Structures are given as C-alpha cells and as structure tokens.
Amino acid sequence: MxxxxxxxxxxxxxxxxxxxxxxxxxxxxxxxxxxxxxxxxxxxxxxxxxxxxxxxxxxxxxxxxxxxxxxxxxxxxxxxxxxxxxxxxxxxxxxxxxxxxxxxxxxxxxxxxxxxxxxxxxxxxxxxxxxxxxxxxxxxxxxxxxxxxxxxxxxxxxxxxxxxxxxxxxxxxxxxxxxxxxxxxxxxxxxxxxxxxxxxxxxxxxxxxxxxxxxxxxxxxWVRDNWRTLLRIMVEKPSLMLLLLFIVLPSLAPFMITILMNTLLEDRIIWLGILTLSSLFTSLLPFATILSYGLFVKILLFFTKTLIAILASFTVFSILYYRIAKKMGYRLKLGGLAFLYFVYSPLWFTLLLSGFIRVFVFKKDSIEGRP
CATH class of the missing domain: 3.90.550.10 (Spore Coat Polysaccharide Biosynthesis Protein SpsA; Chain A)
Structure with a gap:
C-alpha cells in the first residue's frame, strides 16, 4: 500500500x-x-x-x-x-x-x-x-x-x-x-x-x-529564544558544534584572528561603532557593511602576522571544503573558494553580527528601516 x-x-x-x-x-x-x-x-x-x-x-x-x-x-x-x-x-x-x-x-x-x-x-x-x-x-x-x-x-x-x-x-x-x-x-x-x-x-x-x-x-x-537548549547541546557535543560553526560560517576564523591579533583599540572601537550603527538603522546597512569590510582589509594589509595567520586558515579551510565537496558530489574552484572566504563570508558575517546586536542589545526584532 x-x-x-x-x-x-x-x-x-x-x-x-x-x-x-x-x-x-x-x-x-x-x-x-x-x-x-x-x-x-x-x-x-x-x-x-x-x-x-x-x-x-x-x-x-x-x-x-x-x-x-x-x-x-x-x-x-x-x-x-x-x-x-x-x-x-x-x-x-x-x-x-x-x-x-x-x-x-x-x-x-x-x-x-x-x-x-x-x-x-x-x-x-x-x-x-x-x-x-x-x-x-x-x-x-x-x-x-x-x-x-x-x-x-x-x-x-x-x-x-x-x-x-x-x-x-x-x-x-x-x-x-x-x-x-x-x-x-x-x-x-x-x-x-x-x-x-x-x-x-x-x-x-x-x-x-x-x-x-x-x-x-x-x-x-532563534538563538535568543532557544539559548538554553543550544547551550546544553554545546556542552554535550562541544567539538561537533564548534566544527559545524566553522564549516557553516567560514568567516568566523578570520574574524577571531583579526580581533585577537590586531592590538589597535581604535580599530575595534570603529568596527563596533559601525556594527552598532548598522544594527540600529537597517537602511544604512550597505554603507556600514562596506566600511566594516574596508576596515577588515586595512587590518590585513597593515599587520603582516594577521595576514599570514589568515592565509594559513584559508589553506586549512580549502582542504576541508575540498574534502566535503568530494563527499557531497560538488566541484569547487579555488578562485570561487577565495571569493567565498575573503569577500562573501565576511560580508554575510557582518550582517549576521549586526542582526545579533539589534536583537540582543537593542531588543528589536523587526526589519524596518528605522527602529
């Protein structure tokens, strides 16, 4: 039947x-x-x-x-x-x-x-x-x-x-x-x-x-409404959850490297200010996102140790993604991976962080142009 x-x-x-x-x-x-x-x-x-x-x-x-x-x-x-x-x-x-x-x-x-x-x-x-x-x-x-x-x-x-x-x-x-x-x-x-x-x-x-x-x-x-459940799962399966985070959000690695290895306080203040602005006024998000990405590039160019660390993380990322692609039946191009890692993912990650600031700091979950 x-x-x-x-x-x-x-x-x-x-x-x-x-x-x-x-x-x-x-x-x-x-x-x-x-x-x-x-x-x-x-x-x-x-x-x-x-x-x-x-x-x-x-x-x-x-x-x-x-x-x-x-x-x-x-x-x-x-x-x-x-x-x-x-x-x-x-x-x-x-x-x-x-x-x-x-x-x-x-x-x-x-x-x-x-x-x-x-x-x-x-x-x-x-x-x-x-x-x-x-x-x-x-x-x-x-x-x-x-x-x-x-x-x-x-x-x-x-x-x-x-x-x-x-x-x-x-x-x-x-x-x-x-x-x-x-x-x-x-x-x-x-x-x-x-x-x-x-x-x-x-x-x-x-x-x-x-x-x-x-x-x-x-x-x-979603995280705000389910954080207790997510925290419990993170405690139960920490290695799996961290691996999934870095696979799904490739820009998490360069973000952590940039924040940890860049010692200029003014850069961090500017970056947080841009994120705060974009989370409050969604109509300004394109401008704020470009500024944020420009700051990221500036840090790479002026701090050699940061650039080397991020290039190393990109190498690890590429090897991991090629292995995943083989298992999932995908064909990857190195140029496309580089664009994903250095351009696409940082832009998306900036928008994601902006959303978290909007919801957790300003308690707003609408997507209108102004709060």
Missing part, C-alpha cells in the same frame, strides 16, 4: 517558477498524492495557470504571511507524509516523490538536499554555502540523529511527527523553530541526498542583501 503524500507550497504573488514546480509535481508518477498551493495576492496569469492544474489552490487577498499559509494548507491536507516546498525550488531528476517516500521510511523528519542554480560569483558563493549547510545537516544526522534547525525551502515530515513537534508556529524563523522542537521531541532525522532540489540564488546583490538582513535578525531571534 502506497503512502499518501501531501505537498504544501506557500507563495506570495506566485511566479513562473511556481507554475513550473506545480506542473512537475502533477506529472510525477505517484498516485497517492495531493498538491496544495496557497498564494497571497496572486498574479492574474499565475492564478489562471494554477486553476488549470489538478491541485488544491487557495487564493487569498492581502499578504497574510508564510506561516498562515502553511497552517491553512495543513488543515486542508490529508496525506500521511507532508512535503513542504518553497515556490521557487525545482525538483531534480525523475521519481521525486517516490524517492522521498523511500528515504523517509526509517526517519521522522528529513531535510531535502539543496543545490543552487544560476551563474556568476553570487550564485557560485551561495552554492558553496549551501554545500556547507547540507554537510552540517549530514553531520548532525550521523552524530546526533536529530536536527537543530531545518531549511524550510524543502523538507519532509510525517504527519504524526509534525503534530508531535507542535507544527508551525508564528515564530522567526518558522522553519528553524520547527527544527529545534523536532530535536526536543526526539524525532529521528536525516539529510535526503537523493533526490535533491535546485534553489536559485537571489537575482542581484541587492536582493541577497535584503535576504541576509532577514536571515541575520531571524538567526538572532
């Missing part, structure tokens, strides 16, 4: 990628399936295309939010296995649903591996970054058997397990909130490496910047 599957897709406005995703799922050779699509303020052409498909569509006026859409779709779903997909992902290969079902037979919640589509340095950097996320999930699955946070762009969970964990709540970020509650509920976890989905990098650096502002604040809120 086949497992009944409900695929749930939330969307705002919709897009050609959403229509393409729905068509792919409809064409899947898996009988016991239903596809539920919730679209807030749908574009007319998207709504017209979706109405032609044999799926459950829920069109809503206004922007009611992702969690509201997920909860609405869940209430109308009937499948034993729930598969949540973002509206801009693309399943890779044939037999997507069948393979997901087979992968889920021995676990209760599974993150579907994500690779990044697109060209250029931005897409390449995000792809390498997602490789580290995938590997982090794989390490947690093998060493702990549970997940701390789930990437909500593509994952699967049994209905009974979803209910046991408490389902989605109105939290920031909603997917990581569900992930850590699955950890507390003891749900068995694994990374589903086959099949995978293709994510698409932001269309521009401006869009990437907006996304990372949200992610930075969301990460800070």
């Amino acid at each position: 086949s497992v009944s599957v409900s695929v749930i897709i939330p969307s705002f406005r919709g897009s050609p990628r959403l229509v393409e995703l729905v068509k792919k799922l409809v064409e899947e050779d898996y009988e016991s399936k239903e596809v539920l699509v919730v679209v807030d303020n749908p574009l007319p052409d998207v709504a017209e295309e979706l109405r032609k498909q044999p799926v459950k569509t829920i069109f809503r006026n206004g922007r009611l939010g992702r969690v509201s859409a997920l909860l609405e779709a869940f209430r109308q779903s009937s499948g034993d296995l729930l598969i949540f997909l973002d509206d801009d992902v693309s399943p890779a290969g044939e037999g997507f649903l069948s393979k997901i079902v087979e992968s889920m037979r021995s676990i209760e919640i599974g993150e579907i591996m994500k690779k990044v589509g697109g060209r250029g340095l931005l897409a390449q950097s995000v792809d390498y970054e997602f490789m580290s996320f995938n590997y982090g999930s794989l390490m947690l699955a093998r060493k702990v058997g549970r997940c701390l946070g789930i990437n909500g762009a593509a994952f699967a969970i049994w209905r009974r397990s979803y209910e046991r964990a408490g389902g989605f709540r109105y939290r920031i970020p909603d997917d990581f909130d569900l992930g850590i509650r699955s950890y507390l509920a003891g749900l068995r976890f694994n990374l589903i490496t086959s099949p995978h989905v293709v994510n698409y990098a932001p269309s521009s650096w401006r869009e990437w910047f907006k996304q990372r502002v949200r992610w930075g604040i969301g990460a800070a809120v």
Whole structure:
C-alpha cells in the first residue's frame, strides 16, 4: 500500500517558477498524492495557470504571511507524509516523490538536499554555502540523529511527527523553530541526498542583501529564544558544534584572528561603532557593511602576522571544503573558494553580527528601516 503524500507550497504573488514546480509535481508518477498551493495576492496569469492544474489552490487577498499559509494548507491536507516546498525550488531528476517516500521510511523528519542554480560569483558563493549547510545537516544526522534547525525551502515530515513537534508556529524563523522542537521531541532525522532540489540564488546583490538582513535578525531571534537548549547541546557535543560553526560560517576564523591579533583599540572601537550603527538603522546597512569590510582589509594589509595567520586558515579551510565537496558530489574552484572566504563570508558575517546586536542589545526584532 502506497503512502499518501501531501505537498504544501506557500507563495506570495506566485511566479513562473511556481507554475513550473506545480506542473512537475502533477506529472510525477505517484498516485497517492495531493498538491496544495496557497498564494497571497496572486498574479492574474499565475492564478489562471494554477486553476488549470489538478491541485488544491487557495487564493487569498492581502499578504497574510508564510506561516498562515502553511497552517491553512495543513488543515486542508490529508496525506500521511507532508512535503513542504518553497515556490521557487525545482525538483531534480525523475521519481521525486517516490524517492522521498523511500528515504523517509526509517526517519521522522528529513531535510531535502539543496543545490543552487544560476551563474556568476553570487550564485557560485551561495552554492558553496549551501554545500556547507547540507554537510552540517549530514553531520548532525550521523552524530546526533536529530536536527537543530531545518531549511524550510524543502523538507519532509510525517504527519504524526509534525503534530508531535507542535507544527508551525508564528515564530522567526518558522522553519528553524520547527527544527529545534523536532530535536526536543526526539524525532529521528536525516539529510535526503537523493533526490535533491535546485534553489536559485537571489537575482542581484541587492536582493541577497535584503535576504541576509532577514536571515541575520531571524538567526538572532532563534538563538535568543532557544539559548538554553543550544547551550546544553554545546556542552554535550562541544567539538561537533564548534566544527559545524566553522564549516557553516567560514568567516568566523578570520574574524577571531583579526580581533585577537590586531592590538589597535581604535580599530575595534570603529568596527563596533559601525556594527552598532548598522544594527540600529537597517537602511544604512550597505554603507556600514562596506566600511566594516574596508576596515577588515586595512587590518590585513597593515599587520603582516594577521595576514599570514589568515592565509594559513584559508589553506586549512580549502582542504576541508575540498574534502566535503568530494563527499557531497560538488566541484569547487579555488578562485570561487577565495571569493567565498575573503569577500562573501565576511560580508554575510557582518550582517549576521549586526542582526545579533539589534536583537540582543537593542531588543528589536523587526526589519524596518528605522527602529
């Protein structure tokens, strides 16, 4: 007897990628399936295309939010296995649903591996970054058997397990909130490496910047709300947690080296001032981020011992990432790794720290331009 599957897709406005995703799922050779699509303020052409498909569509006026859409779709779903997909992902290969079902037979919640589509340095950097996320999930699955946070762009969970964990709540970020509650509920976890989905990098650096502002604040809120659980896990698995931190956040190493080896107090004061400014006024974040990165480069150029230490850390990082890439089926380029380590990651880390200052120091978890 086949497992009944409900695929749930939330969307705002919709897009050609959403229509393409729905068509792919409809064409899947898996009988016991239903596809539920919730679209807030749908574009007319998207709504017209979706109405032609044999799926459950829920069109809503206004922007009611992702969690509201997920909860609405869940209430109308009937499948034993729930598969949540973002509206801009693309399943890779044939037999997507069948393979997901087979992968889920021995676990209760599974993150579907994500690779990044697109060209250029931005897409390449995000792809390498997602490789580290995938590997982090794989390490947690093998060493702990549970997940701390789930990437909500593509994952699967049994209905009974979803209910046991408490389902989605109105939290920031909603997917990581569900992930850590699955950890507390003891749900068995694994990374589903086959099949995978293709994510698409932001269309521009401006869009990437907006996304990372949200992610930075969301990460800070998640840590604030779950710090006791995270601290307990850190005490129980210190070496694993530290390794995961350095894999997922490559710029953590050069940051620590720069702070520890640079003795100029004025540099530290300027850097902290820039971070504080950017955390208070998100509209100034691009300017503040560039200034912060410029200070980082200045420290490298003026302090030879710092530069040597960071080049050594980059060598270790490259060896580690090449080993990870081999295990995960990725192909890396040294130039792309250098850009990731020396440019992309420091920019992202600055935005992340800015989000933490905003949430922990100024007690603000909104992303408006002014406090």
